[in-house]
Amino acid sequence: MKDIHQETEFFSNDTAITGQGLINSNVATPIREDAFAVSNEEKKSRIAVLFKEIMEVIGLDLSDDSLRGTPQRVAKMYIEEIFSGLDPANKPASTLFLNTYSYNQMLIEKNITLYSYCEHHFVPIMGKVHVAYISSGKVIGLSKLNRIVQYFGRRPQVQERLTNQIGAELSSVLETDDIAVIIEAKHLCVCSRGVADDASSTTTVYYGGRLSAADKIAELHNYLFR
Numbered sequence: 362m363k364d365i366h367q368e369t370e371f372f373s374n375d376t377a378i379t380g381q382g383l384i385n386s387n388v389a390t391p392i393r394e395d396a397f398a399v400s401n402e403e404k405k406s407r408i409a410v411l412f413k414e415i416m417e418v419i420g421l422d423l424s425d426d427s428l429r430g431t432p433q434r435v436a437k438m439y440i441e442e443i444f445s446g447l448d449p450a451n452k453p454a455s456t457l458f459l460n461t462y463s464y465n466q467m468l469i470e471k472n473i474t475l476y477s478y479c480e481h482h483f484v485p486i487m488g489k490v491h492v493a494y495i496s497s498g499k500v501i502g503l504s505k506l507n508r509i510v511q512y513f514g515r516r517p518q519v520q521e522r523l524t525n526q527i528g529a530e531l532s533s534v535l536e537t538d539d540i541a542v543i544i545e546a547k548h549l550c551v552c553s554r555g556v557a558d559d560a561s562s563t564t565t566v567y568y569g570g571r572l573s574a575a576d577k578i579a580e581l582h583n584y585l586f587r
């Protein structure tokens with residue numbers, strides 16, 4: 362199951378996604394074919410060398426105690442933490458359970474903390490994710506919903522793609538089109554630079570299957586935003 366998901370996400374332009382949030386069927390992060398040809402250790406040492414050069418080019422003195430370890434720290438953070446969601450090996454395994462409770466209404470997990478990174482500026486995107494699904498007969502551990510959000514957040518992203526990737530993954534894992542994803546986020550590239558608007562935020566949505574019906578969207582919004 363896991364391998365199939367990986368292949369779908371990274372290499373197929375024709376994923377069987379039916380969510381209404383999708384303008385086209387390709388939700389994959391653009392990634393090189395040789396992305397995993399070198400080890401994480403090699404990636405970290407290369408990033409450290411390159412980031413040291415950026416620091417030197419902008420004029421920092423790397424012999425300073427406070428700065429000396431920064432290239433290695435950044436390299437470790439990129440590979441092991443904030444961009445670890447690029448590596449399919451880090452995709453959370455999602456164990457399904459049978460829905461033995463006869464619960465057939467929507468389940469909502471709201472206010473999932475999101476940290477991601479704008480792929481245009483490499484600065485944080487911070488926000489909340491709300492996800493909902495109607496069980497197809499299978500249910501998933503609640504914390505797995507958070508882990509799926511975290512996994513796709515830990516990549517250079519645009520919020521639209523992130524929304525669709527989470528929707529597509531939930532659809533695949535839960536074996537249903539009845540999925541909703543709402544992301545409300547602030548982009549530091551908007552807040553702290555450029556137009557420097559700290560008050561604005563960005564909302565994106567994915568509504569699939571029965572959760573794309575107007576009454577279901579209204580019901581969902583009532584739980585989330587009343």
Ligand SMILES: [Zn+2]
Binds near residue numbers: 479550551
């Ligand atoms: Zn940006």
